[in-house]
Amino acid sequence: MPMSPACESEAAPLRSQAATRWRELTGTPVLALTLLIVFAASLMLGAYRVPPTHVVEILANLCLPESWRPSGIWSATEQTVVTVIRLPRLLLGALAGAGLGLAGASLQGMMRNPLVGPDLLGVSSGAACGGMLAILMGWPDAGLVASAFAGGFIALVCASLLARASRGGGVLPIVLAGVVVSAFFTALHGLIQYTADAESKLPALVYWLIGSFAAANAHKVAILAPVVAFAGGALILLRWRINLLSLDDFEAEALGQKTRALRWSVLALAALIVAGQVAVSGIVGWAGLIVPHFARMVVGADHRRLLPASALIGAIFLLVVDDVGRMLAPQELPIGILTATIGAPAFAALFWRSQRRATGGE
Amino acid sequence: MNEQTAIAFDGLGHRYGLGAWVFRDYTARLQRGRVAALLGRNGRGKTTLLKLLVGVLKPTAGRLDLRGRIALAPQSFQASFDYSALDIVLMGRARQVGLFAQPSRRDEQAALAALDRFGLADRARRPFLQLSGGQRQLVLIARALVSDAEILVLDEPAAALDLRNQTMALDWIARLSREHGLTVLFTTHHPQHALDVADDVWLMLGEDRLFCGPASSALSEAHLSALYETPIKRLAFEYDGRLRETLFALGPASQPRALAR
Numbered sequence: 001m002p003m004s005p006a007c008e009s010e011a012a013p014l015r016s017q018a019a020t021r022w023r024e025l026t027g028t029p030v031l032a033l034t035l036l037i038v039f040a041a042s043l044m045l046g047a048y049r050v051p052p053t054h055v056v057e058i059l060a061n062l063c064l065p066e067s068w069r070p071s072g073i074w075s076a077t078e079q080t081v082v083t084v085i086r087l088p089r090l091l092l093g094a095l096a097g098a099g100l101g102l103a104g105a106s107l108q109g110m111m112r113n114p115l116v117g118p119d120l121l122g123v124s125s126g127a128a129c130g131g132m133l134a135i136l137m138g139w140p141d142a143g144l145v146a147s148a149f150a151g152g153f154i155a156l157v158c159a160s161l162l163a164r165a166s167r168g169g170g171v172l173p174i175v176l177a178g179v180v181v182s183a184f185f186t187a188l189h190g191l192i193q194y195t196a197d198a199e200s201k202l203p204a205l206v207y208w209l210i211g212s213f214a215a216a217n218a219h220k221v222a223i224l225a226p227v228v229a230f231a232g233g234a235l236i237l238l239r240w241r242i243n244l245l246s247l248d249d250f251e252a253e254a255l256g257q258k259t260r261a262l263r264w265s266v267l268a269l270a271a272l273i274v275a276g277q278v279a280v281s282g283i284v285g286w287a288g289l290i291v292p293h294f295a296r297m298v299v300g301a302d303h304r305r306l307l308p309a310s311a312l313i314g315a316i317f318l319l320v321v322d323d324v325g326r327m328l329a330p331q332e333l334p335i336g337i338l339t340a341t342i343g344a345p346a347f348a349a350l351f352w353r354s355q356r357r358a359t360g361g362e
Numbered sequence: 363m364n365e366q367t368a369i370a371f372d373g374l375g376h377r378y379g380l381g382a383w384v385f386r387d388y389t390a391r392l393q394r395g396r397v398a399a400l401l402g403r404n405g406r407g408k409t410t411l412l413k414l415l416v417g418v419l420k421p422t423a424g425r426l427d428l429r430g431r432i433a434l435a436p437q438s439f440q441a442s443f444d445y446s447a448l449d450i451v452l453m454g455r456a457r458q459v460g461l462f463a464q465p466s467r468r469d470e471q472a473a474l475a476a477l478d479r480f481g482l483a484d485r486a487r488r489p490f491l492q493l494s495g496g497q498r499q500l501v502l503i504a505r506a507l508v509s510d511a512e513i514l515v516l517d518e519p520a521a522a523l524d525l526r527n528q529t530m531a532l533d534w535i536a537r538l539s540r541e542h543g544l545t546v547l548f549t550t551h552h553p554q555h556a557l558d559v560a561d562d563v564w565l566m567l568g569e570d571r572l573f574c575g576p577a578s579s580a581l582s583e584a585h586l587s588a589l590y591e592t593p594i595k596r597l598a599f600e601y602d603g604r605l606r607e608t609l610f611a612l613g614p615a616s617q618p619r620a621l622a623r
Contacts, residue, residue, distance in 0.1 A: 017487045112442035237462040243449065244456055246442055254416040254434035255509065256457035301443035304464055 020300065027299040031312040035094070038319050042090050043082065045323055050078045058082045089216035092224060093322045093335075094315040096213070096277045096284060097291070099228040101314025102307055103270040104288030105295065106235050109242040109303050110266045111160075113174055114296075115351060117289025118152075118274040121174070122181030124285060126155025127271070127278040129185045132192045132205055141223055141279075149275035155181050156271050211282035211336020213322055220280040227276030231269040235307060238266065242303040284318065284336050286343020291317055293350060367429060368394045368513050368545035369415065374424035376410055384410045386423060388572040390564055392547060394429075394512075397539045399556035399577065400549045401589060402566030408549045411566075412515055415547070430512030430545070431457075435502040437518040441490055447501045448486040451476055454508035476504040480534070496527030503534065514538060516548040520555060532559045553594070553609050557581050565589050581609070 043059075044052050057072035058079055104117045118124050130151025134144040162177035189209065196202045235242075244257040245266065252259050277284065294317070295309040318335065321342070325333040375386030384407040392398050402408045413419040414426060416434045433454065441450075451473040452465050459465050465473075477483050480500040485493060490501060499519055506514055519535065520528040536559045538544045550556060556563050556577055563580045565573040567589055573580060586594040586609065593612040598605055 021487055109443070114442070240459065240464050241461065243445070244453055247453065248436070248440065250413060250418055251434070251436050251439070252456075253418040254436075254515075255453055255505075296444070301445050302449045 097314035097318030098311040099273040100288040101310035105292035105310035110245040122155040125185035127152030212334035399560035433506035433511030454505035
């Protein structure tokens with residue numbers, strides 16, 4: 001039983017609260033359904049036209065037991081286009097998008113800063129540096145992922161330490177630290193490219209760096225899927241703890257949350273996802289930064305809902321952008337170029353909005 | 363430390379690294395169910411003492427004993443994200459929820475009940491940042507309560523509040539102890555607040571001098587003048603048939619106006 005009324009007694013806007021609650025509850029199922037629709041639609045899209053019925057039959061033939069398989073007629077080319085070219089590409093795009101969404105939302109939460117993302121903190125550059133080194137040395141895939149992870153994690157640690165060393169609060173120190181770390185690793189990219197053999201290694205390095213799903217295959221999906229499943233799954237399990245990490249350390253520890261080990265775990269998991277993504281598809285910039293903002297608009301700030309929503313929106317976002325890249329120009333555009341084209345102005349808008357809010361301009 | 367003691371420390375001291383002592387040789391006791399106010403000038407180490415009490419810092423010297431779970435309601439909350447009041451209060455269940463688990467329906471009900479206790483149940487789903495200063499303070503106290511704490515530490519609970527909400531917050535502090543049996547320690551820059559609701563006061567008079575005593579006698583003109591290094595007067599007067607007491611500083615700013623009248 002309430003002991004007394006609250007300090008203020010203005011009427012609560014109940015209708016808007018109910019609308020918010022409805023959006024929070026239905027947001028994730030609606031997003032999951034949207035992802036399925038976008039995935040199915042993307043399978044039908046492409047330069048080579050495959051009738052939707054054939055796509056369905058080819059997929060059913062791939063997934064169902066022999067006695068249930070449909071007896072449709074489709075060409076071998078259609079079969080190859082759907083199962084060898086489009087399906088791995090879409091799976092890779094969806095996994096990369098989901099992973100970047102999760103990594104971005106987790107990093108923003110734990111750094112108490114909605115303007116950070118894996119690429120802005122230098123993680124992507126660091127991971128790319130590790131990956132380039134692996135390509136240059138001709139290491140196998142496991143070496144590529146491990147090297148990309150090492151690069152990404154070193155970059156993340158450097159950015160965190162640099163930001164902590166600057167005594168100023170707010171958004172700027174971590175963003176500037178990320179710029180510094182990114183610049184350093186980008187310089188290393190140049191160095192690695194300069195030393196690479198211009199005939200055999202350099203084109204592969206440059207093309208890989210731009211970021212694209214064009215070279216997707218089942219093997220790359222098999223590399224990324226376990227990385228996203230493990231690290232993304234762990235982040236999903238820790239999602240409520242990220243709410244606690246978004247508090248001041250004094251407050252979180254006073255509530256009984258030991259922050260140090262948890263912070264490092266979240267950093268490592270986010271770096272692992274970005275390393276896996278960079279290893280198979282190069283730098284796909286900005287998605288990790290802007291996707292969580294879309295997710296917040298749908299399900300609110302609570303990381304229990306934000307992380308799953310960021311994963312779903314990330315997958316939808318990269319699938320749609322990759323579709324645009326495939327369909328827009330006669331010769332397809334790499335997704336890294338498109339996400340940067342969308343992401344940079346979106347970041348500018350977010351930064352402007354956050355500064356206005358900080359200075360009470362709203 | 364007997365059964366009735368909630369907080370006890372002897373010879374407590376802290377310094378950051380090899381720097382100077384923030385304070386040392388602090389000794390105090392707080393009995394269960396009592397309200398204590400901690401007073402000290404800016405930079406004297408109030409926050410450091412609170413950090414030691416809630417276990418965020420380890421004491422450099424001395425011995426600290428707590429009987430019962432302790433929780434902190436901070437002075438203000440810099441929300442980086444647009445959490446709802448309920449999200450904020452739920453964070454108080456950090457100790458009850460497993461590392462990889464999510465808060466259960468029971469945790470959510472406990473959080474709603476804590477908000478309801480302050481008459482804020484209908485604002486549970488509203489963004490925390492849209493609440494008034496007084497409501498935010500109550501949400502932070504609700505978060506501390508939901509952790510099943512028996513000792514409540516409030517860092518300047520009335521600092522950012524207008525006069526009406528200050529009175530409300532002080533009233534809550536008294537009721538948390540009187541009606542719920544909680545032990546409460548709060549910091550304040552207003553000795554009047556201590557005089558109004560505290561049973562005991564802890565005065566941080568110097569680096570190695572923590573004076574503890576019942577509020578009525580410890581908040582003397584001599585102690586307060588020494589604490590704030592400015593003359594402070596304590597006046598008793600009768601109003602509405604009751605004896606009341608008020609404290610005020612005889613600072614330089616108060617003199618010209620007093621003379622003009």
